[in-house]
Amino acid sequence: MNKQASIASRLFDALNVIFMILLMIVMIYPMVYVFSASISNNALVASGAVLLWPKDIKLIAYEQLLNNPDLWRSYWNTIRYTSLHTVLTLIATSAMAYPLAKRWLPGRRLILMMAAFTLLFSGGMIPTFIIVQQLGLLNTIWAIVLPSLISTWHLFIMRTFFEALPEELEDAAAIDGCGSMQILLRIVLPLSMPVLATVGLFTAVNQWNAFFNALIYLNDRDMYPLQIMLRNILIAGTNVQGEGDLTHLETLKYAMIIIGTLPILCVYPFVQKYFVQGTMIGGIKG
Amino acid sequence: MMRLARIGFVLKKHKALYLLMLPGILYYLIFKYAPMYGIIIAFQDYSVGRGILGSKFVGLKHFIEFFYVTPDAWKLIRNTVMLNVYDLLFHFPTPIVLAILFHELKGKWFKRVVQNISYLPHFLSTVVIAGILVTFLSPTTGVINHLLVKAFGIEPIMFLGLPEWFRTLYVGSEIWQKAGWGTILYLAAIAGIDPMLYEAAKIDGANRLQQIRHITFVGMVPVMIILFVLTLGNFMEASFEKILLIYNSMNYETSDVINTFVYRRGILDADFSFATAVGLFQSAIGFVLVVAANRIVRKYSATSLW
Numbered sequence: 001m002n003k004q005a006s007i008a009s010r011l012f013d014a015l016n017v018i019f020m021i022l023l024m025i026v027m028i029y030p031m032v033y034v035f036s037a038s039i040s041n042n043a044l045v046a047s048g049a050v051l052l053w054p055k056d057i058k059l060i061a062y063e064q065l066l067n068n069p070d071l072w073r074s075y076w077n078t079i080r081y082t083s084l085h086t087v088l089t090l091i092a093t094s095a096m097a098y099p100l101a102k103r104w105l106p107g108r109r110l111i112l113m114m115a116a117f118t119l120l121f122s123g124g125m126i127p128t129f130i131i132v133q134q135l136g137l138l139n140t141i142w143a144i145v146l147p148s149l150i151s152t153w154h155l156f157i158m159r160t161f162f163e164a165l166p167e168e169l170e171d172a173a174a175i176d177g178c179g180s181m182q183i184l185l186r187i188v189l190p191l192s193m194p195v196l197a198t199v200g201l202f203t204a205v206n207q208w209n210a211f212f213n214a215l216i217y218l219n220d221r222d223m224y225p226l227q228i229m230l231r232n233i234l235i236a237g238t239n240v241q242g243e244g245d246l247t248h249l250e251t252l253k254y255a256m257i258i259i260g261t262l263p264i265l266c267v268y269p270f271v272q273k274y275f276v277q278g279t280m281i282g283g284i285k286g
Numbered sequence: 287m288m289r290l291a292r293i294g295f296v297l298k299k300h301k302a303l304y305l306l307m308l309p310g311i312l313y314y315l316i317f318k319y320a321p322m323y324g325i326i327i328a329f330q331d332y333s334v335g336r337g338i339l340g341s342k343f344v345g346l347k348h349f350i351e352f353f354y355v356t357p358d359a360w361k362l363i364r365n366t367v368m369l370n371v372y373d374l375l376f377h378f379p380t381p382i383v384l385a386i387l388f389h390e391l392k393g394k395w396f397k398r399v400v401q402n403i404s405y406l407p408h409f410l411s412t413v414v415i416a417g418i419l420v421t422f423l424s425p426t427t428g429v430i431n432h433l434l435v436k437a438f439g440i441e442p443i444m445f446l447g448l449p450e451w452f453r454t455l456y457v458g459s460e461i462w463q464k465a466g467w468g469t470i471l472y473l474a475a476i477a478g479i480d481p482m483l484y485e486a487a488k489i490d491g492a493n494r495l496q497q498i499r500h501i502t503f504v505g506m507v508p509v510m511i512i513l514f515v516l517t518l519g520n521f522m523e524a525s526f527e528k529i530l531l532i533y534n535s536m537n538y539e540t541s542d543v544i545n546t547f548v549y550r551r552g553i554l555d556a557d558f559s560f561a562t563a564v565g566l567f568q569s570a571i572g573f574v575l576v577v578a579a580n581r582i583v584r585k586y587s588a589t590s591l592w
Contacts, residue, residue: 016387020400027403027466030418033429048432096310099303100547106296111307114314118444120519121573123321124565125545126552130327131320133334149313180302209411212527225412234417235531253421257414264409272402279467280474 038062038254045250049212061248063253071259073222074229081225082207085145089259090196093150093158100155101162115152125216132217143217144207144225154199157278161195162188198278201271205264230260299468328563341559348563356540366543366568369524372457378517380461381468382510386502388469390494401473404466415463416531419455420446446532449539455532456541460525471509479505510588515583515590519576522568544568 032052036044041056049055065071088247099105100112128147137143165188173183189196211227218224233256297304323338328348330341352359384404391397407415415491422428423445431442445451483501492500526545533541544564552561 010397011524012390012494013392017396019387020391020396024400026462027407030422031406033422034418037429046427048427048429048435050430051436052431062445092309092313095306099300099307102303105303107304111311113407114311114319118318119312120576121322121569122318123324124562124569125548126558126562126565127321127324127327128317129553130324130558131317135316146313147317149317150310155310180300180306184306205409209409209413212530213412216549227411230411230413230417231531232414235420250421250427253417257417261410262413265406267404269402269407272405275405276470279470 038170038251042248042251045183055197061251063256064248065259070229074224074226077223078226080207081141081144082204085207086200086204088145089149091199093155093199097155097158098162098188115155119152120210126226129155129216139218139220139223144213147213158199161192165191198274201274202278226260230256298429298492325562325566327559328566332560348560352564360508362544362547363543365540366522369453369456370521372453373460376457377460380465381472382506384465385472387468387500389502407463408467412527413531415459415527419532420565447536449537452540472506475506475509476502511583511587511589515576515579518579519572521575522572
């Protein structure tokens with residue numbers, strides 16, 4: 001009986017490991033293929049000769065893209081949008097979360113309810129668009145940054161973190177004559193680096209990857225972020241090589257994916273623990 | 287009068303704290319609550335020139351137009367519901383199963399590697415995911431068709447041109463991108479299970495499968511409930527941005543959803559009032575669903591969203 005159970009148990013383990021290996025292949029294959037295709041001969045990619053490893057290695061797709069001024073401009077735009085968004089989000093979110101963490105503050109519940117309700121119901125795409133339009137934000141960096149300035153989840157994550165900080169520290173500072181603002185800047189925020197990093201990284205990655213707000217709020221080519229450029233090349237099939245030149249069409253698409261994703265892949269190993277942490281704090285709050 | 291004086295006193299006493307919240311409160315008022323007020327235009331013939339206050343009130347005209355005149359209304363509702371039902375049936379359970387399998391892995395190092403690899407696609411942008419789908423599935427140059435032709439010798443399939451493939455592709459790519467990341471909360475729940483429970487079960491002679499069923503799975507139930515209610519809250523939304531990127535006129539029959547329609551009529555055609563009415567219909571259903579789900583959950587279990 002016992003022996004049978006242990007055989008079944010080992011069989012389960014073996015199947016599980018095999019399944020996990022298959023899973024890893026399914027997860028990694030598309031990324032490996034994209035990379036291989038981006039550095040291979042265009043004709044071999046299009047005809048299906050490249051299936052896993054690169055063939056007849058050529059970097060011409062990257063050369064063409066790096067010589068394209070539109071790409072540099074969109075990269076710069078994405079960096080601008082992402083950094084401004086992240087900085088403003090951290091300021092606004094922490095400034096709002098700190099008072100909300102004070103259980104004795106009158107009106108705290110009302111404001112929390114106001115924020116929480118937006119998770120259940122929203123005005124929708126068109127009314128939001130009209131507000132942004134009426135404020136005269138179309139075609140400015142503010143149309144990208146402001147409509148998604150505070151995420152209610154992130155606000156709640158920060159509030160939960162602030163609530164857990166020992167109140168004695170703040171009391172001591174208050175007795176020494178520090179105002180609320182000073183306490184927040186000198187005591188609370190330095191102690192909150194983990195949660196600031198988490199929210200900052202979430203915001204940065206979201207903004208780096210965002211395309212929809214740019215799609216509806218920007219129509220000036222000079223303002224396009226990287227993701228819009230990516231969309232135009234990958235999906236709308238816009239040619240970046242000039243009229244009628246299709247010689248590198250396929251490899252260019254794959255090279256573009258790599259260029260757009262590389263920064264995220266580079267920082268991912270260093271920051272993934274913050275993401276996992278942040279998701280768990282947010283989840284426990286639920 | 288007394289009340290006002292009291293409010294004034296409280297505001298003054300905690301002035302610094304209220305000032306800190308001010309930018310955040312303004313954000314919510316302007317970008318969340320003003321659009322809710324803007325929903326009024328669903329009942330008007332809104333024109334930019336006359337504004338919300340000056341536009342003519344037309345009652346339910348736009349709703350009637352959507353349900354009785356728009357030929358695609360039924361199709362849009364059906365597609366929205368079907369894509370989300372598929373997502374709930376196939377995508378929702380995957381992280382649960384995956385988390386159990388991760389938990390059962392023996393090698394610590396192997397476990398960490400598999401987990402981190404499965405998280406990775408979550409960080410790819412929607413445009414990249416859609417781009418990979420479109421390029422990989424191309425009938426002439428896509429690698430999926432090259433592989434199929436080599437392995438099975440079949441004719442290339444025009445995946446994105448065939449309506450019958452759309453739901454599979456949509457849900458499949460959702461699972462590929464999000465299932466790994468979705469395990470995190472379940473793994474946290476599993477980590478919170480008292481190891482004594484497993485010891486006790488072993489002594490009582492429970493085998494692996496019984497332990498998984500009666501301890502691991504039961505320990506994950508509160509997280510499942512919360513995530514289920516949250517999923518219902520977004521039920522009508524679908525991954526609309528992805529649909530917008532991969533759908534095309536050839537697969538509208540199964541791919542066109544309420545949100546993509548709102549985008550075309552509202553943003554592209556600037557038919558603001560009509561598009562707002564259609565959008566309101568959708569968010570109202572979403573709201574009712576999440577409130578109902580939470581009420582049911584609260585009645586039958588200790589866990590609920592609020």
